[in-house]
Amino acid sequence: MPRKIKTHLVISHVLLMALLGIIFLMPNTRTNVSPVTGEIIAICCIEFFYLLALFLGHRKDPMPEGSSDIILIVWLIFIAWELVGPKLGIAHNVLVPSPENVFNVFVEHADELFMNVLSSLQLLLTGYILGTILGVILGIICGWVPRLRAIFYPIANVFAPIPSVVFTPFLVIIMPTYRWAAIMVILIGVFWPQFLSMILRVGSLPPAIVDNTRVLMVNTPTMIMKVIIPYIIPDLLKGLRVSLTTGFLMLMYAESFGAKSGIGYWISNANVFANYANIYAGIITCGMTVTVLNYLSGWLQKRFTTWR
Amino acid sequence: MSSLDMIDVSYAYPDEVDKFKTRKHRTVTVDDIPEEDLVLKHLNLHVDDGEFLCLVGHSGCGKSTTLRILAGLQQPLGGEVRIGDEPLDGPGMNRSVVFQNYAIFPWMKAKKNVEFGIRQASQELHRDLTKERISEIADEYLAKVNMTKAADLYPYQLSGGMQQRVAIARALAMDTEILLFDEPFGALDIKTRRELQGLMEGLWMSDESRKTAIFVTHDVEEALLLADRIIFMSGGRFNDEFTVDAPRPRDPEVFFETDVFRERRAYLMELFYAAEETKLDQTDRERIYEEVM
Numbered sequence: 001m002p003r004k005i006k007t008h009l010v011i012s013h014v015l016l017m018a019l020l021g022i023i024f025l026m027p028n029t030r031t032n033v034s035p036v037t038g039e040i041i042a043i044c045c046i047e048f049f050y051l052l053a054l055f056l057g058h059r060k061d062p063m064p065e066g067s068s069d070i071i072l073i074v075w076l077i078f079i080a081w082e083l084v085g086p087k088l089g090i091a092h093n094v095l096v097p098s099p100e101n102v103f104n105v106f107v108e109h110a111d112e113l114f115m116n117v118l119s120s121l122q123l124l125l126t127g128y129i130l131g132t133i134l135g136v137i138l139g140i141i142c143g144w145v146p147r148l149r150a151i152f153y154p155i156a157n158v159f160a161p162i163p164s165v166v167f168t169p170f171l172v173i174i175m176p177t178y179r180w181a182a183i184m185v186i187l188i189g190v191f192w193p194q195f196l197s198m199i200l201r202v203g204s205l206p207p208a209i210v211d212n213t214r215v216l217m218v219n220t221p222t223m224i225m226k227v228i229i230p231y232i233i234p235d236l237l238k239g240l241r242v243s244l245t246t247g248f249l250m251l252m253y254a255e256s257f258g259a260k261s262g263i264g265y266w267i268s269n270a271n272v273f274a275n276y277a278n279i280y281a282g283i284i285t286c287g288m289t290v291t292v293l294n295y296l297s298g299w300l301q302k303r304f305t306t307w308r
Numbered sequence: 309m310s311s312l313d314m315i316d317v318s319y320a321y322p323d324e325v326d327k328f329k330t331r332k333h334r335t336v337t338v339d340d341i342p343e344e345d346l347v348l349k350h351l352n353l354h355v356d357d358g359e360f361l362c363l364v365g366h367s368g369c370g371k372s373t374t375l376r377i378l379a380g381l382q383q384p385l386g387g388e389v390r391i392g393d394e395p396l397d398g399p400g401m402n403r404s405v406v407f408q409n410y411a412i413f414p415w416m417k418a419k420k421n422v423e424f425g426i427r428q429a430s431q432e433l434h435r436d437l438t439k440e441r442i443s444e445i446a447d448e449y450l451a452k453v454n455m456t457k458a459a460d461l462y463p464y465q466l467s468g469g470m471q472q473r474v475a476i477a478r479a480l481a482m483d484t485e486i487l488l489f490d491e492p493f494g495a496l497d498i499k500t501r502r503e504l505q506g507l508m509e510g511l512w513m514s515d516e517s518r519k520t521a522i523f524v525t526h527d528v529e530e531a532l533l534l535a536d537r538i539i540f541m542s543g544g545r546f547n548d549e550f551t552v553d554a555p556r557p558r559d560p561e562v563f564f565e566t567d568v569f570r571e572r573r574a575y576l577m578e579l580f581y582a583a584e585e586t587k588l589d590q591t592d593r594e595r596i597y598e599e600v601m
Contacts, residue, residue, distance in 0.1 A: 206409075206410055208407055208408075208409045208410035208411075209410050209413065211376075211379075211381055211405075211407060212405075212407065212410060212411070212412075212413070214380075214381055214399050215379050215380070215381065215399045215403070215404070215405040216399075216424070216425060216428045217399055217400070217401060217428055217432050218428065226413075226416075226424070227413070230413075230415035230416075231415065233415075306415075306462065307414055307415040307416075307462045307463075307464065308414060308415075308462075308464050
């Protein structure tokens with residue numbers, strides 16, 4: 001193991017010890033501090049993933065110091081948060097809740113948070129998958145037929161940059177339920193960029209490849225299955241990753257207008273009651289969900305982009 | 309296995325043709341277009357069964373367009389192409405083509421590329437090859453081009469020379485009557501090019517039923533190494549032609565020292581220079597013409 005990681009390992013664990021020392025040895029100034037269990041579990045998880053990244057990932061990682069640097073920042077934030085929050089009581093009691101209280105939300109409301117995440121994922125994935133499928137299929141068709149491309153490429157260029165949230169008023173009236181309106185907002189937000197990128201990709205099929213398929217007398221089904229689909233897959237997967245971010249943004253917006261569940265609803269609801277511990281817990285949940293989804297789409301991209 | 313004829317073949321780019329379309333006059337024929345706007349000008353050609361013909365000329369002389377017409381990728385504006393006794397109508401499985409760029413599909417492994425060609429040929433020609441047989445033939449031809457080890461590699465993992473080896477393997481494995489080559493070694497370095505030229509000549513010779521081959525290049529040495537007959541093209545015309553009567557296989561080190569090679573090379577170079585001069589003349593003439601008008 002390189003020297004640099006060793007020193008990082010030492011520094012990060014010194015900081016971790018300092019953090020634990022502060023948590024357990026310093027008396028609280030604040031009176032409304034929750035049990036420390038949730039925070040300790042969180043710290044254990046962070047340490048676990050850090051060690052995992054360090055020992056499993058350092059061989060392939062071009063910047064092995066990266067995870068060590070990140071962990072230093074994380075522990076410093078925790079220490080600062082503990083100090084200005086519960087221990088010294090410098091920060092505002094409501095705006096900066098104690099870390100104990102924030103992580104206690106995960107313990108006390110675990111089932112509730114989980115159900116909300118599930119509800120969000122349901123909305124997100126329905127809209128995202130439908131939007132992607134429609135975008136890809138229609139994109140391939142419109143990209144391949146010159147006349148359709150001439151019609152829909154300019155139209156797509158107009159609609160793609162418009163955030164789908166502006167259609168909300170109509171969608172709420174047209175769609176049978178709020179949930180479907182929310183799904184439509186995500187669907188439209190994901191559809192246009194994917195549609196546009198597929199039109200461009202199919203249109204950019206190199207003429208030399210088209211010549212090759214012609215001299216090999218490739219028929220239409222073979223053309224689609226063996227040439228066009230393999231050709232667009234790298235761009236499609238790249239698009240999946242980008243539109244995941246778009247989809248998540250749309251989700252957060254969609255859940256704030258009519259939903260009765262979901263993580264976006266959780267946050268906006270907590271906002272109404274100025275329950276900042278719940279807001280922070282919601283934001284952390286969002287971060288974790290996005291990380292997992294990003295990781296999955298990254299894996300998909302690696303798995304299926306084999307030819308370049 | 310099949311002779312090939314071009315009878316009075318002319319070609320002009322579609323943009324050029326469109327210029328002569330009017331409301332009353334929707335079908336444009338060769339006679340409507342002034343000869344200087346034709347890319348190919350009334351070409352006549354007979355290629356014997358089993359002959360190796362090289363088309364040589366400057367870039368823009370029409371040699372690639374000729375090959376594209378023979379491949380069926382472009383329709384001649386006038387005249388016709390015959391393969392054996394059949395008039396040519398679009399691409400067909402009696403010909404296989406090796407291109408310079410993207411000669412193989414980048415998303416298929418080397419062997420899959422070869423198999424794809426064999427399967428297409430098998431379907432079109434109703435050879436009804438089984439999956440196992442297709443795989444066997446692919447292996448056999450990959451071995452012929454010394455690419456057995458690379459069978460499971462994607463084209464991006466292969467050098468340009470190796471990619472062209474796979475493309476040649478595919479073209480030969482399809483077992484078509486005619487082979488068409490559009491500057492297949494144009495993007496390769498001189499060493500790889502020599503290797504592949506030797507390999508190609510060997511493969512073409514070793515075939516029990518020697519295939520008719522038409523090879524487009526601007527490399528004079530390449531043409532002399534490979535061809536039975538060379539046609540020099542310039543300005544959309546077949547300007548000159550001569551045979552290369554030299555024993556095969558032609559080892560460059562020996563062949564380049566022979567008089568046959570030296571004479572023919574000197575002659576070809578002269579043709580190149582002469583074509584260059586007429587090109588200059590033409591542009592000069594055009595400039596003067598514009599100034600006067």
